[in-house]
Amino acid sequence: MADNEGLSLDNYVERACAEIIGRHDTVSHEPRDVVVYGFGRIGRLLTRLLVEKAAGGQNLVQRAVVLRPPKHPVEDLYKRASLLRRDSVHDSFKGTIRVDEESHVLICIGYAIRFIYASDQSAIDYTQYGIDKALIIDSTGVWRDRQGLELHLQAKGADKVLLTTSGKGDVVNIVSGANSDLLTPEDNIVAAASCTTNAIVPVLKCMNDHFGIVHGHMETVHAYTDEQNLHDNTHSKERRGRSAPLNMVLTETNATKSIGKLLPELDGKLTGNSIRVPVPNVSMAILNLTLENETTVEVVNDYLRDVSLNSAMTRQIDFTISKEVVSTDFIGNRHAGIVDSHATIVQGNQVILYVWYDNEFGYSCQVVRVGQKMAGIKYPVIPAQPSTGEPLSKEVTTLKVAQ
Secondary structure (H helix, E strand, O other): OEOOOOOEHHHHHHHHOOOOOOOOOOOOOOOEEEEEEOOOHHHHHHHHHHHHHOOOOOOEEEEEEEEOOOOOHHHHHHHHHHHHHOOOOOOOOOOOEEEEOOOOEEEEOOEEEEEEEOOOHHHOEHHHHOOOOEEEEEOOOOOOOHHHHHHHHOOEOEEEEEEOOOOOOOOEEOOOOOOHHHOOOOOOEEEOOOHHHHHHHHHHHHHHHHOOEEEEEEEEEEEOOOOOEOOOOOOOOOOOOOEOOOOOEEEOOOHHHHHHHHOHHHOOOEEEEEEEEOOOOOEEEEEEEEEOOOOOHHHHHHHHHHHHHOOOOOOOEEEEOOOOOOHHHHOOOOOOEEEEHHHOEEEOOEEEEEEEEOOOHHHHHHHHHHHHHHOOOOOOOOOOOOOOOOOOOOOOOOOEOOO
8 A cells, every 4th residue: 555655655654754753742731610501402412522522631621510509419310310321322431420419429430520509600619619711601591692702701710711612793603624723722712603503614724725606505404402492382483483393384593694603704605494394303414516717526525525535524424325214323423513425426526415403412523613612632643634724725636555
């Protein structure tokens, strides 16, 4: 086996690993305390991921969960432990969970996570629990503008805030892998955008970098969420009051409105709608794009496959060649989106792409990646990958088998 420079496998590995061979200090960052504010679908998945990644201590370390005060704190703690341990969609927690009633702590695989009950996020003193310079991950969605999110920073021991939906006003929205190069150490309030935005932005960026997008339309076939009604009832938004498990619900999406802020070069070029459907998880974005020039299915798929393997967005864009996959096959997929290559349609300069995404777990992985960037946590990547923000190469990189 040789690469396109003719290097043998041994020589290639030696060159790619040159900066870490013989070193024992490849990790230079300090661990960062994390508080998950809210413990719903995303909050619990974030906890699973943070506990999984805490090994060694040089990472984001979840120290607490913040909730509104319950009537019966001990009973509530056991219920929270049960919800973390068992999930109807994402299966069971891979590890042990013990409840410390006296300290209001869940001990997850040896890591103590304190449950703090508070009605006012600005009045919490995290330092009394040994938590300092904490990254607060707000998974409630209650506060989405700077004024509301700044209340977190008034708490003693809080340092930065990360919102798990699209931010409003001047709150910077970051999609890991697509525009995370815009993050600076001074950014203390950041939004990780929505699950749909995370699914489509990486694909749109690479398609625009390579082919040029004139305009397009996005339709997302989205799993229902817990803000919809189980049975018909009143709702603040049109149509969403109807029963989620019994109906397809045509509704709005904020994803296309965020595109202009995330990718200014596509501002005003995309429209979008959403259809909520009766499945609990995994959604699909259908991108109908008009390109600057004509192309073919083979060229588009070859390019997207290469991006999924050899670019700065290998953790954002996945690629499937199976003719048999369905939505449940993507539960637990850690990418922001998965291109279904067999569904790609090309006619002249018109391209239709079908992008699956786990709107819960895949999105939570993206949130953690933004959190790591905010905390200055960075590990060596071998082989080195292009940096986020660099235009993607228009040449397809290939490996060849030595004859």
